[in-house]
Amino acid sequence: MSDDRQQQILSAALRVFTRDGFAKATMNAIVKESGLSKGGVYWHFDSKDAIVIAIFNQFMSGQEALLDTVLAQNIAAPAKLDQLVSLIEADVANFVDDMPATLEFYALATRNPTLKQQLTHFYADYLHKIEALFAQGAAEGVWRPLPTAHTAATFIALFEGVFLLYTLDPHDTPLGQRMKNAINILLTGLNL
Amino acid sequence: MSDDRQQQILSAALRVFTRDGFAKATMNAIVKESGLSKGGVYWHFDSKDAIVIAIFNQFMSGQEALLDTVLAQNIAAPAKLDQLVSLIEADVANFVDDMPATLEFYALATRNPTLKQQLTHFYADYLHKIEALFAQGAAEGVWRPLPTAHTAATFIALFEGVFLLYTLDPHDTPLGQRMKNAINILLTGLNL
């Protein structure tokens, strides 16, 4: 049952990263949290970095699967957008506590070539799929036929920014509300 | 000339953080880069964290000063917005290389209470000032009179997101172009 054990280790590691921060997280802590021994953990993963990369991959796969689920449906573009927001909102509720860890992963990705390449691919894929969504909306005549690359990049940037600010300071406004506000303004525009 | 020496240490530290990443940056490296000795550096700063916090403060002060410069002028709101984009674009050129470090600071701020509080204050201030800008635009009759808090939060999120994505993967599109694309879509809106 190698896969189960690996998952057990990854879950433990994510818990430690979330609790202690990536910089302060030690292998000893991950080992202890996993319930295994040091040798056991190192039998499954060659290094601390290997664990980080594995967690990162799971996170990206999950996000991409979520997007695919929404886009696969046979509905109008605005409905897809609504559903995407709802799904992300629901999904994020499961890992709000891990969001600082996400930030640290991003920081790490700017240094680690392996991580950087994976992240670049992930975003390229994600961007293309979102582009298709906006192209659909334009074809349906509900959205402006702007260059889809610009629109998609702006949309993703807006969402990432909302996440970032929420992570830095969740204070009173819940994440779902922030996302909806942002989307509304992006759709309607500011100009009179 | 205590201030000069402190600045010398902070500049060296930022260089090391940018080069090695915050996690891997050691005091020995900062000491070496600064040209001083360990005792010398520790005479000016009590700890590694104190150095980080000082750098963070400088960064925030700079950003706020830039915003104040723009807002203080006696011109229409859209012109202020244009100018803000230009100024940020020019300013960012000076520290593109340090942007991964910025990401790491953000990650750190979610753990360190002192940093977190400073960052919260900084964003609250920044938000209020941006709100005033959108209120001005609404009063001038060029922008929709939406709730300024929502508009300002969305605007900041959009910009932070653009920065984030650019840091993660600068590939071909320059930052200034990305900012302008994003602003255009936000102003005009997507809906037909």
Next chain:
DNA sequence: CAAAACCGACCAACCAGTCGGTTTGTAAAT
């Protein structure tokens, strides 16, 4: 019984911070 999975004591490297001592600036006393 062989390979896979696991154990945990051990280690070499490293790191933030300390401290006793030295140099430098500077202001008052001679």
Next chain:
DNA sequence: ATTTACAAACCGACTGGTTGGTCGGTTTTG
């Protein structure tokens, strides 16, 4: 102008503690 006095600024060898990773041996599994 020179000495004295003292604190600010600086030096760098040293340390106590920690960390990622290893390895020879043990248990479990098929």
